[in-house]
Amino acid sequence: MATAQKEKQAQQKEFDPKIIAFLCNWCSYAAADLAGSSRLQYPSNIRTIRIPCTGRLNPLLVIKALNKGADGILVSGCHPGDCHYIDGNYYARRRFTMLKDLLEFSGVEPERLNFTWCSAAEGRRFAEIVRKVVERVESVGPWQGFLSEPDVVAEKEAGEIEDGEFL
Amino acid sequence: MANSYKEITKELQEIAAEVFAEHEIKHLVGFGRGEFSGLTEPVFLKNPEEAERLIFQDDAAPMLSKYLLKYKPDLQAVVAKPCDSRALAYYISEGKISRDNLVIIGINGCPGIEGNTACQECDTRNPVIADYTVGEEMSQQELEAELEGVKYLLEDMTPAERKEHYSREFSRCTQCYACRDACPVCYCDHCYVESNQPEWLEEGSSADKDMIFHLMRTMHMPGRCVNCGACEMACPEGIEMRSMTTHLYHRAKELYNYRPGISPEQPTLFSDFDKEDSEPGFL
Numbered sequence: 001m002a003t004a005q006k007e008k009q010a011q012q013k014e015f016d017p018k019i020i021a022f023l024c025n026w027c028s029y030a031a032a033d034l035a036g037s038s039r040l041q042y043p044s045n046i047r048t049i050r051i052p053c054t055g056r057l058n059p060l061l062v063i064k065a066l067n068k069g070a071d072g073i074l075v076s077g078c079h080p081g082d083c084h085y086i087d088g089n090y091y092a093r094r095r096f097t098m099l100k101d102l103l104e105f106s107g108v109e110p111e112r113l114n115f116t117w118c119s120a121a122e123g124r125r126f127a128e129i130v131r132k133v134v135e136r137v138e139s140v141g142p143w144q145g146f147l148s149e150p151d152v153v154a155e156k157e158a159g160e161i162e163d164g165e166f167l
Numbered sequence: 168m169a170n171s172y173k174e175i176t177k178e179l180q181e182i183a184a185e186v187f188a189e190h191e192i193k194h195l196v197g198f199g200r201g202e203f204s205g206l207t208e209p210v211f212l213k214n215p216e217e218a219e220r221l222i223f224q225d226d227a228a229p230m231l232s233k234y235l236l237k238y239k240p241d242l243q244a245v246v247a248k249p250c251d252s253r254a255l256a257y258y259i260s261e262g263k264i265s266r267d268n269l270v271i272i273g274i275n276g277c278p279g280i281e282g283n284t285a286c287q288e289c290d291t292r293n294p295v296i297a298d299y300t301v302g303e304e305m306s307q308q309e310l311e312a313e314l315e316g317v318k319y320l321l322e323d324m325t326p327a328e329r330k331e332h333y334s335r336e337f338s339r340c341t342q343c344y345a346c347r348d349a350c351p352v353c354y355c356d357h358c359y360v361e362s363n364q365p366e367w368l369e370e371g372s373s374a375d376k377d378m379i380f381h382l383m384r385t386m387h388m389p390g391r392c393v394n395c396g397a398c399e400m401a402c403p404e405g406i407e408m409r410s411m412t413t414h415l416y417h418r419a420k421e422l423y424n425y426r427p428g429i430s431p432e433q434p435t436l437f438s439d440f441d442k443e444d445s446e447p448g449f450l
Contacts, residue, residue, distance in 0.1 A: 059386050060359065060367055067379050080442065090440035097422065098389040098415055100448055105414045106382065107330025116450035129450060146378045147334040148327070 017071040017137040021046040021130075022061070024054050026084040027120045028076035034123030042127040043134045046074060053077065055088025059099040062113075066103075067146070072112040072137035076129065079117040089117070111136040112143065169278040169292070170302035175223045178301035179246060182272055186244050186299065187215035190270050196234050197246035197272075198227040209234055221246065223274065225281035228400040230254060230351040235264060244270035249277050250285075250395035252294035253428030254351035257393065259296075260431050263354070266296075273297030276305035285396025285409060288317050295429060319417055320410035332407075333378065339404040340377035346408060347384060349401030352391040352427070359383060381408055389415040390436025393428050422447070 023029040029050050035042060047070075051057050054077030062073050075096060083089045096115045104110050114133045118126050183195055199210030199220040207227045210220055211234075223246070231245055232254040247255060252273050258264045273294025279286030292305040321329055344360060347353045359367045360380065368380055385408075392412040399409045419425045422445060425436050 060383050063379065063382050063386065064367070067375070087440065090442065090444070091437060093444055093446060094423070094437060094440055097444075097447060098418065099386060101418045102382065102385055102389070102411065102415055104326060104448075105329065106333055106411060107326045109326075110448055113448075114450050115446075115448075132450065145375055146330075146382065147337075147375055148331045 015138060015142055017045050017134060017142070018069070019046045019072040019074055019133060019137055020065045020070040021048045021074040021076065022051050022054070022057050023048055024077040024084075024089075025050050025052050027078040027082070028118045028126065030120035031076075031118045031122050031126040034120065035127045038123050040123060040127040042130040045134050045137075046130055053083065053085050053088040054092035054096075055083070055085065057092065059095055062099060063103075066108070066112070066143065069143065071143040072114065072133060074114045074116070074129070074133050076116050076118045076126075079119055082119060106146070107148070108146070109140040111140045169305065170274075170276045172224050172278060175274055175278075175302050176221065179221045179223060179272065180218050182299050182301060183212065183218035183221055183244075184215045186270055186272065187218070190244065191242060192244045192270060193238060193241035195221075195244040195246075196231050197221045198223055198229075198231075225278070228280050228283060228397065230349065230395060230397045232258065232351045233349075233354065235269070236354055239264045239268060242268050242270065244272060246272050246274065247294055247297065248274050248395075249291040249294050250289070250393050251351065252296055253291055253393040254395070255428070256295050256431045257352055257391065257428035257435075260428070260433055261435060266431060269298075271297045271299070273300045275300050275302040280396075280400070283396040283400055284320065285394055285399070285413075288314070288319055288413075289394070290314060290426075291393075296431060319413050320407070321414070329410075333381075333411075334374065336406045336408065337377040337381055338374045339406055340372075340381070341404065342372050342377060342380055343403065345401040345403060346398035349397040350392075351395065351397060352393065353384075353387070359387075381411065385411040385415065388412045389419055390425060391427055392416050 023032060032048060054075060057075060065073060077089045077092060078084065080089055100113050103113055116129055118129060186195060195212040197210055197212065198207050199222055201208040207222065207224050209229050209231055212218065212220065230251055232251045235243055235245055252271060255269065255271060259266050275293050277292050292310050294300065347358065367383060369376065394413055394416045396409055399407065419436055423436065
C-alpha cells in the first residue's frame with residue numbers, strides 16, 4: 001500500500017516547468033538583479049542566459065532550447081527606443097514576431113513563447129513577469145516536443161528494421 | 168488571361184535572337200528539352216543559332232535565378248518566370264548581383280507549373296523587373312478575380328491539426344536538403360545545416376530532428392521566400408512543407424505590408440524596422 005501511495009503522490013507532484021530566459025545584459029538582466037537585491041520573491045523556474053542585446057539572439061537558439069527540452073521560453077529586452085545599441089530591439093521585435101508566428105502555426109502553444117520588455121529599474125515588474133510566465137507555462141503542461149505524440153510513439157515502436165525486411 | 172505555353176515558347180525564341188544581337192552576353196539561361204531525360208531542364212545558350220532550343224512548358228519548374236549567381240561578374244541573359252523575377256529583384260536588393268549584369272526576359276501572364284500548388288495562390292503573374300517581355304500582360308483586376316476566395320495552405324486548420332500534419336509529413340524527410348538547394352533565395356556559402364561550430368543540427372536522422380531542420384530552414388525564410396513552391400517541387404518524398412513559409416509570407420504582408428522581391432530598391436524585412444511595428448502576443 002505504501003508503494004501505491006508513493007506512486008500516486010509522484011503522479012500528483014506538481015509540474016515544475018523549466019523556462020529558459022534570454023535576458024538582455026543592459027536592462028532585463030539588471031532588472032533580475034534588482035529583483036534579487038530588493039528581496040522580491042519569484043519562482044525559481046527560470047534559467048537565465050545573459051545576452052548582449054535581444055538583437056543578438058538568433059531565433060534558431062529558441063528553437064534549439066525547445067528541442068533540448070525547455071518547457072517555455074522568455075525573451076526580455078529593453079523597451080523599444082531604449083536599446084543600448086540604439087535599435088537592436090526594433091530588429092529583434094520583427095524577428096520574434098515571425099518566430100512566434102511560425103512556431104504557433106506549427107503547433108507550439110503560444111503560452112510557451114513569451115517575449116517582453118523590461119527596463120533595469122523595473123525589478124518589481126520583472127518578478128511579476130516571471131510569475132506570469134510560469135503560470136502560463138504551467139497552464140499548458142509539460143512540453144512534448146515539436147511532433148505530436150502518436151507519430152513519435154509509432155516511430156519508436158517500429159524501431160530498427162530487421163535485415164530480413166529488406167529482402 | 169494567362170498566355171499559352173506555345174505562344175510563350177514562340178515569342179521566347181524570337182526574342183532570344185534579338186537579345187543575342189543587342190547584347191554581348193556570356194550566355195542565355197532558359198528552359199530547354201533535356202537531351203537525355205526528355206524533361207524541361209535549364210539550358211545555357213551560347214549563340215543565337217541555339218535559340219530554337221528554348222521552350223516553356225508546364226513542367227518548367229526549376230528556378231533559373233539561382234544559376235546566375237555562379238557567373239555574376241559576367242553579363243547574362245535569363246528567362247524569368249514572374250517568381251524568378253522576384254527572386255532576382257531580391258538578389259539586387261541584397262546587393263547579391265548587379266542589375267547591370269542582367270538581361271531579363273520576363274514571362275507575362277505566367278500560366279503556371281503543373282503540380283505546383285504555389286501557382287494556384289500566385290499573386291505575381293507579371294515579372295516585377297524585365298528588359299524584354301513575352302506574352303500579354305495580365306491585368307490587376309483579372310489577377311484579383313482569380314485570387315478571390317483562394318486560401319493559402321492549411322490556413323483553416325487548428326494548430327493541433329497542423330502539428331499532426333507536420334509530424335506525418337516530416338517523418339518521411341531524409342534530410343537530403345533538396346528543398347534548400349532548389350530554393351532561389353537560399354544561397355549562403357556556408358549553410359547552417361553543415362555548420363558544426365556551432366552545431367545547429369545534430370548528426371543522425373529522426374523524426375524530431377527532421378522537424379528541427381524544417382523549422383530552422385523556415386526561420387531563414389520570412390522576408391525572403393517569394394512563394395514560388397520550388398522547395399516542394401524538388402522534394403523527392405513529396406513532403407508538403409510550403410505551408411510554413413507561405414504562412415510567414417502572408418503574415419509579413421499583413422503585419423509589415425512587406426512582400427519580398429517586389430522591387431529592387433526595397434530593404435529586406437529584417438534589415439529594416441518601423442518604430443510603430445505591432446507586437447502581437449507580446450507580454
